[in-house]
Amino acid sequence: MAESYDYLIVGAGFAGSVLAERLAEGSGKRCLVVDRRDHIAGNAHDRTDQAGILIHAYGPHYFRTNSDKVVAYLSRFTDWHPVDYQVLVWTNGKYWQFPINLNTFEQYLGRPSTTEEMEATLARWRVPVNHPKNSEEVVVSQVGREFYEMFFRNYTRKQWRRDPSELDASVCGRIPVRTNRDNRFVTEKFQALPRDGYTAMFRRMLDHPRIEVRLKTDYREAKGQVKYRHLIYTGMIDEYYDFAEGRLPYRSMRFEPETIPKEFFQPAMQVNYPNDFDYTRVVEIKHATGQKSPVTTIVREYPEDFGPGKEAYYPIPADDTKMQYAKYAERAEQERRVTFVGRLATYRYYNMDQVVAMALTEYEKLKER
Numbered sequence: 151m152a153e154s155y156d157y158l159i160v161g162a163g164f165a166g167s168v169l170a171e172r173l174a175e176g177s178g179k180r181c182l183v184v185d186r187r188d189h190i191a192g193n194a195h196d197r198t199d200q201a202g203i204l205i206h207a208y209g210p211h212y213f214r215t216n217s218d219k220v221v222a223y224l225s226r227f228t229d230w231h232p233v234d235y236q237v238l239v240w241t242n243g244k245y246w247q248f249p250i251n252l253n254t255f256e257q258y259l260g261r262p263s264t265t266e267e268m269e270a271t272l273a274r275w276r277v278p279v280n281h282p283k284n285s286e287e288v289v290v291s292q293v294g295r296e297f298y299e300m301f302f303r304n305y306t307r308k309q310w311r312r313d314p315s316e317l318d319a320s321v322c323g324r325i326p327v328r329t330n331r332d333n334r335f336v337t338e339k340f341q342a343l344p345r346d347g348y349t350a351m352f353r354r355m356l357d358h359p360r361i362e363v364r365l366k367t368d369y370r371e372a373k374g375q376v377k378y379r380h381l382i383y384t385g386m387i388d389e390y391y392d393f394a395e396g397r398l399p400y401r402s403m404r405f406e407p408e409t410i411p412k413e414f415f416q417p418a419m420q421v422n423y424p425n426d427f428d429y430t431r432v433v434e435i436k437h438a439t440g441q442k443s444p445v446t447t448i449v450r451e452y453p454e455d456f457g458p459g460k461e462a463y464y465p466i467p468a469d470d471t472k473m474q475y476a477k478y479a480e481r482a483e484q485e486r487r488v489t490f491v492g493r494l495a496t497y498r499y500y501n502m503d504q505v506v507a508m509a510l511t512e513y514e515k516l517k518e519r
């Protein structure tokens with residue numbers, strides 16, 4: 151006889167794992183979590199490579215949040231290692247401070263400057279746009295054309311294979327422009343990495359007598375094998391509906407690690423390459439994890455089109471894709487025994503803390519039923 155569970159949960163990333171933990175521990179439910187990958191933690195998965203360096207397998211995951219609730223929840227499963235995430239840009243043959251701030255402006259001038267001078271200069275450079283509708287407009291209206299070309303245009307084109315003018319204002323609008331000396335990449339009040347890594351944190355979260363995890367198991371396979379009362383789906387929503395409304399576009403990525411026999415390879419955790427090479431950035435996560443070793447591993451990121459055999463990393467935020475997704479969202483609203491949660495199921499880029507918050511909210515709704 152088929153085994154039976156209260157919940158079948160598709161995906162062992164943040165969305166699926168938080169819900170499994172809450173339903174099992176908070177409501178006494180039996181959960182089966184399946185993931186078609188061979189590991190837990192979804193895109194936040196980290197692992198120790200052959201050189202003994204802890205690397206983030208699917209691109210760097212900088213945990214940060216303003217939510218005390220999310221920190222309190224995750225702190226049940228991990229201690230934290232505080233981090234100051236540092237990002238530089240390589241262009242015109244040198245490293246530049248990023249996000250743009252007074253230090254970047256001084257590098258550009260080649261001499262000391264002041265906030266007043268930077269503000270006055272930006273005021274001259276800015277292209278007036280009343281309500282920026284896309285990513286090009288949002289940047290040129292803040293810093294003008296020259297910095298747009300130096301730092302934003304080609305990076306965005308490489309990353310998304312769309313011109314910034316064809317992307318939501320939110321894509322480049324997320325990156326701050328400052329006229330002080332604040333070099334921080336992100337400004338959320340809590341910025342830290344799980345002390346023993348993400349995978350260890352997920353292992354503790356899923357280690358519960360009412361949670362069973364099956365890896366290398368696709369939803370299509372699992373649904374025929376077990377009985378369940380409710381489905382939680384954190385995979386691609388278009389795939390769930392057999393692409394009935396057409397395929398939603400995603401961007402994929404190729405990650406190429408390289409171990410280098412020296413303590414550090416580059417001056418910061420992340421270096422962006424807007425105008426050189428095919429990769430967008432080189433990440434040396436050792437700067438952030440604080441791991442001590444005489445060798446280091448860097449990971450180069452090459453954006454790619456999504457297709458067979460590739461992972462869907464980024465939903466593409468633009469007007470046309472939102473309209474296409476809306477058709478799937480309409481179908482999803484009709485479902486009574488399925489909850490769609492997380493980044494792929496709601497076709498939207500979320501940071502990890504947002505997905506944790508979303509999963510905790512979904513749990514409250516499921517509890518009330």
Ligand SMILES: Cc1cc2nc3c(=O)[nH]c(=O)nc-3n(C[C@H](O)[C@H](O)[C@H](O)COP(=O)(O)OP(=O)(O)OC[C@H]3O[C@@H](n4cnc5c(N)ncnc54)[C@H](O)[C@@H]3O)c2cc1C
Pocket residue numbers: 160161162163164165166184185186187191192193194208209210211212213214367368369370384385386403463464491492493494500501502503505
């Ligand atoms: C390159 C990159 C860098 C990022 N950097 C940051 C960062 O610095 N800070 C930050 O806060 N966020 C970052 N994020 C976002 C972060 O990865 C997401 O917020 C988070 O992983 C979302 O969790 P999730 O559970 O929704 O999705 P996922 O982590 O993608 O988990 C979904 C899981 O479902 C599985 N699955 C899908 N379909 C099926 C199926 N049919 N059957 C079985 N299993 C299935 C997948 O294998 C996957 O493991 C980054 C994302 C990417 C791609």
